[in-house]
Amino acid sequence: MLEKLTKKIKDAFAKAGYETDVTLGASNRPELSDFQCNDALRLAKQLGKNPQDIAAEIARHLEEDPLFESVSVDGPGFLNFKMTDAFWVGQAQALLKDDRLGIPKTAQKQKIVIDYGGPNVAKPLHAGHLRSAVIGESIKQILRFSGHNVIGDVHFGDWGLQMGLVSSEIDRRRIARVYFDKSFTGKYPTQAPVTMAELSEIYPTASARAKEDDVFKKKAQTQTLRLQNGERGLRALWQHNRDTSMESIKKSYETLGVKFDLWMGEADVHDRSMDLIEKYKKAGKLEESDGAYVISVKEETDKKEMPPVLVLKSNGSVGYHTTDIATVDYRIKELAADKIIYVTDDRQKLHFEQLFRAVKKLKMVPEDFPFYHVAYGTMNGTDGKPFKTRAGGVLRLEDMIDLLQEAGMKCLADREGSDSWKEAVSRQVGVAALKFGDLINPPRSDYVLDLEAFTKFEGKTGPYIQYTGVRIQSVLKKAKDEPVLGDALQETEKELIQKIFGFQKAFELSAEKYSPHYLCMAAFEISQAFNAFYHACPILNEESKAVRSHRLALCHLTLKSLLIFAKLIGIEIPEKM
Numbered sequence: 124m125l126e127k128l129t130k131k132i133k134d135a136f137a138k139a140g141y142e143t144d145v146t147l148g149a150s151n152r153p154e155l156s157d158f159q160c161n162d163a164l165r166l167a168k169q170l171g172k173n174p175q176d177i178a179a180e181i182a183r184h185l186e187e188d189p190l191f192e193s194v195s196v197d198g199p200g201f202l203n204f205k206m207t208d209a210f211w212v213g214q215a216q217a218l219l220k221d222d223r224l225g226i227p228k229t230a231q232k233q234k235i236v237i238d239y240g241g242p243n244v245a246k247p248l249h250a251g252h253l254r255s256a257v258i259g260e261s262i263k264q265i266l267r268f269s270g271h272n273v274i275g276d277v278h279f280g281d282w283g284l285q286m287g288l289v290s291s292e293i294d295r296r297r298i299a300r301v302y303f304d305k306s307f308t309g310k311y312p313t314q315a316p317v318t319m320a321e322l323s324e325i326y327p328t329a330s331a332r333a334k335e336d337d338v339f340k341k342k343a344q345t346q347t348l349r350l351q352n353g354e355r356g357l358r359a360l361w362q363h364n365r366d367t368s369m370e371s372i373k374k375s376y377e378t379l380g381v382k383f384d385l386w387m388g389e390a391d392v393h394d395r396s397m398d399l400i401e402k403y404k405k406a407g408k409l410e411e412s413d414g415a416y417v418i419s420v421k422e423e424t425d426k427k428e429m430p431p432v433l434v435l436k437s438n439g440s441v442g443y444h445t446t447d448i449a450t451v452d453y454r455i456k457e458l459a460a461d462k463i464i465y466v467t468d469d470r471q472k473l474h475f476e477q478l479f480r481a482v483k484k485l486k487m488v489p490e491d492f493p494f495y496h497v498a499y500g501t502m503n504g505t506d507g508k509p510f511k512t513r514a515g516g517v518l519r520l521e522d523m524i525d526l527l528q529e530a531g532m533k534c535l536a537d538r539e540g541s542d543s544w545k546e547a548v549s550r551q552v553g554v555a556a557l558k559f560g561d562l563i564n565p566p567r568s569d570y571v572l573d574l575e576a577f578t579k580f581e582g583k584t585g586p587y588i589q590y591t592g593v594r595i596q597s598v599l600k601k602a603k604d605e606p607v608l609g610d611a612l613q614e615t616e617k618e619l620i621q622k623i624f625g626f627q628k629a630f631e632l633s634a635e636k637y638s639p640h641y642l643c644m645a646a647f648e649i650s651q652a653f654n655a656f657y658h659a660c661p662i663l664n665e666e667s668k669a670v671r672s673h674r675l676a677l678c679h680l681t682l683k684s685l686l687i688f689a690k691l692i693g694i695e696i697p698e699k700m
């Protein structure tokens with residue numbers, strides 16, 4: 124519809140003798156008009172004419188059009204358009220019929236790989252991993268809704284030094300001896316030798332030990348190399364630890380409504396890494412540096428430090444950059460990716476800049492291949508410092524889930540309902556509080572995790588959106604009339620339709636900028652407009668059947684928009700709360 128309107132205005136410009144493209148935007152002064160066009164100003168400047176004259180001429184051509192209630196020239200030459208009720212009812216009608224709420228499917232369907240989550244085996248997750256999961260999941264849903272073929276890959280961190288640290292510590296404690304016995308040729312036990320709880324203690328202990336004890340550190344490095352070289356026992360032990368970690372992480376992600384299509388890890392591309400290193404060594408694309416192999420990615424124009432990419436360490440092991448290079452190769456060759464998006468915190472900016480340059484330099488992808496790094500800021504605690512759990516340690520996803528559930532439970536304290544109902548809904552509320560509280564900010568900004576504020580039933584919160592959805596569902600459940608839009612609009616009704624109309628634009632921006640915050644803002648405004656309408660206009664108690672039907676139709680339309688929103692940011696709207 125916006126396109127049609129724009130065309131109309133463009134035609135009016137043409138009639139006045141100006142062949143030009145025009146842009147129509149939401150009005151800067153919504154109390155006076157609905158849409159605004161500033162092209163008369165631009166033209167006047169180019170042609171050395173008076174902008175008000177041009178604008179007035181255009182206005183004259185449009186005045187008679189029944190779509191506009193009024194066309195006015197304001198300020199130095201802004202064209203302002205106020206639309207008729209009939210226009211807005213028409214919009215509502217069209218949106219009501221459309222399951223996609225007017226959001227077009229892309230004409231250029233792409234295969235997009237989105238790399239998010241990025242948890243590491245054995246290492247506890249930190250707040251950054253949580254943000255990656257929340258932001259990445261939403262971007263995935265948004266791009267999928269656009270019609271792209273999107274593959275979410277967790278890119279499990281399972282091939283670095285932490286693996287050698289864990290096995291060295293297990294070795295040091297003299298447990299699970301069989302995995303360290305090089306002469307053993309039998310079958311290894313099917314039962315994992317250490318549990319998740321033990322693993323979460325073993326890693327930090329080992330990591331701390333390596334900082335103090337050089338011999339231990341060397342041993343961990345050697346074990347990492349032996350593992351990467353395929354030593355049977357270490358590989359079997361690694362597999363157990365990986366499985367244990369993965370199972371626990373999968374469960375937590377599921378609770379948070381985060382689902383991956385691929386559970387691949389760094390280790391999955393190990394052979395590919397080795398083949399690529401061979402190939403590029405032969406082709407003379409790698410430089411030798413103190414026994415290691417690197418790719419220099421510095422460019423003349425660089426103002427900041429740009430260290431070379433380390434491909435093969437001098438001891439023969441591979442690290443973070445190598446697995447990422449091989450993973451790009453996998454995604455291009457095996458997944459036929461048209462675009463790759465990474466979601467990590469902004470401290471990894473340099474890593475990705477180096478990576479993108481390296482794979483382009485190796486000609487693994489064309490120079491203009493669309494890589495995108497969604498670099499997000501820090502999740503802080505209410506003390507303004509990076510968020511830590513109450514125990515003060517790094518975040519464990521299970522602890523976070525407990526915190527969310529607890530916060531959700533507080534919200535429902537005065538609600539009637541069975542324990543199992545409360546448990547389920549408090550989880551939905553807690554998850555929505557976290558996700559909305561995170562996503563209402565542009566990803567790049569830091570934000571404060573304040574669960575008390577995030578669980579308020581009013582303001583820019585997830586539970587406010589849920590509450591609005593619940594309210595609408597309860598009205599619709601009791602309603603007996605058919606939803607049919609009428610012709611006339613009350614002020615709050617019109618505002619509601621306008622806000623729902625604005626959802627398309629918010630979607631477009633969120634998809635284009637990989638930033639769900641536009642959608643969060645739109646959903647908040649829709650909820651606010653709905654609640655204003657709800658308080659101003661009786662629905663079920665309205666006497667006129669036609670008006671009742673009309674308002675029910677608006678309820679349906681609002682609910683539809685909130686349900687689409689919920690899906691896009693990965694929250695649920697409970698039946699009641």
Ligand code: ARG
Pocket residue numbers: 238240241242243278279280447465466467
């Ligand atoms: N495992 C990494 C970390 O904890 C994040 C992985 C991000 N993805 C990637 N392809 N490098 O920092």
